[in-house]
Amino acid sequence: xxxxxxxxxxxNVPEGATVAFNCTYSNSASQSFFWYRQDCRKEPxxxxxxxxxxxxxxxxxxxxxxxxxxxxxxxxDSKLSDSATYLCxxxxxxxxxxxVFGTGTRLLVSP
Amino acid sequence: GAVVSQHPSRVICKSGTSVKIECRSxxxxxxxxxxxxxxxxxxxxxxxxxxxxxxxxxEQGVEKDKFLINHASLTLSTLTVTSAHPEDSSFxxxxxxxLVRTDTQYFGPGTRLTVL
Numbered sequence: 552x553x554x555x556x557x558x559x560x561x562x563n564v565p566e567g568a569t570v571a572f573n574c575t576y577s578n579s580a581s582q583s584f585f586w587y588r589q590d591c592r593k594e595p596x597x598x599x600x601x602x603x604x605x606x607x608x609x610x611x612x613x614x615x616x617x618x619x620x621x622x623x624x625x626x627x628d629s630k631l632s633d634s635a636t637y638l639c640x641x642x643x644x645x646x647x648x649x650x651v652f653g654t655g656t657r658l659l660v661s662p
Numbered sequence: 663g664a665v666v667s668q669h670p671s672r673v674i675c676k677s678g679t680s681v682k683i684e685c686r687s688x689x690x691x692x693x694x695x696x697x698x699x700x701x702x703x704x705x706x707x708x709x710x711x712x713x714x715x716x717x718x719x720x721e722q723g724v725e726k727d728k729f730l731i732n733h734a735s736l737t738l739s740t741l742t743v744t745s746a747h748p749e750d751s752s753f754x755x756x757x758x759x760x761l762v763r764t765d766t767q768y769f770g771p772g773t774r775l776t777v778l
Contacts, residue, residue, distance in 0.1 A: 555705075594755050594769040595706065638705070648694065648759060650767060654705040 552577050557639050557653035564660055568629045572656045574639030575621045583642040586613055586624050588635045589655060595638055598624075629660045665689050666758050668770035675746055676778055683741045683773045685756030691736035692758035696767060697729070700753040712739055746777040 557574045564570045576584075583602060587595040599606050601613040601622050612625040626633055636655040643649045665688040675681050685695060694713050698706040710726075712718035712733035720726045730742040739758075743750055753774050757767035 592753070592772075592774070594772045596769065597766065600766075648767070649708065649711070650696075651708075652705040654703075 553653075554578065554643070554651045555639055555641050555653040557656050559654055559656060561657040561659050564629055564658070566629055566631060566660055566662055568660075569625065569627045570629060570658065571626075572624045572637055572639075572658075573621055574623070574653055574656075575619075576639075576641045576651075577620070578641070578643055579617075579620060581641045581643055584613075584615060584622050585640040585642075585650075586611075586622075587638040587640055587652075589638055590635050595640075595652075598637070626658075629658075631660050631662065634658055634660045664760070664766075664768040666692075666756065666768045666770040668756055668773050670773060671771060672774045672776075674776045674778065677747055678745055681743045681746055681775060683743075683754055683756075683775075685739045685741070685758070685770050687737045687758045687760070687768070690758075690760040690768075692739070692760055693736065694759045695733055695739040696757045696759075697731060697739075697741050698755045698757065700755060700772075706755065709741075743775065746775070748777045751775055751777045 554577050586598040588598045589595040601615045605614040610627045614623045636657045638655045639653040667686045669684045697709045700706045709724045710718040710720045712731050714736050718731040733739040755772040757769045759767050
């Protein structure tokens with residue numbers, strides 16, 4: 552089983568739609584979780600952290616379900632500029648910081 | 663704040679040459695720097711973790727003699743790809759974490775290496 556697993560997509564949605572991504576992780580001892588955004592041929596950029604029961608930032612909401620070992624990202628009122636690859640990232644907490652990246656979910660928002 | 667730069671952004675070299683990539687934290691002291699590699703349509707893979715003034719810790723399967731990492735100061739780490747071959751062509755990205763938010767990594771813009 553992969554350490555961090557995501558549906559690669561692509562998710563094709565129209566502007567204004569609500570879209571949700573899920574991510575599962577294998578290490579139950581993982582403590583911190585993140586969503587990063589990566590545009591084509593660019594570096595990942597931190598979108599939001601998910602530390603406890605969830606986090607909301609404007610149109611973006613991240614939820615954590617420890618029992619089922621998954622986190623989700625909800626994007627409301629999608630914009631064209633939201634088109635990117637969304638990376639689920641887990642800190643494995645193996646004594647020092649080690650981020651494990653999912654392969655990413657690609658989102659395409661169309662007019 | 664928390665800006666990380668990388669240089670060069672793109673490099674093309676001949677097989678057998680060595681390439682050095684610099685990673686700098688511009689506005690904070692990076693106690694730990696990380697080097698990742700990303701192949702097309704794949705996820706970022708951690709290559710090594712380095713703490714200032716000490717030897718880097720390499721991930722399994724990453725050759726330390728081929729990928730030389732130096733973290734001589736709190737603002738600079740370098741990755742040298744020695745005797746590069748076409749299979750080393752990839753997107754190399756560094757990240758840095760500092761004294762305040764040790765659980766947050768700030769990524770550089772990446773270096774695209776093409777070995778002919």
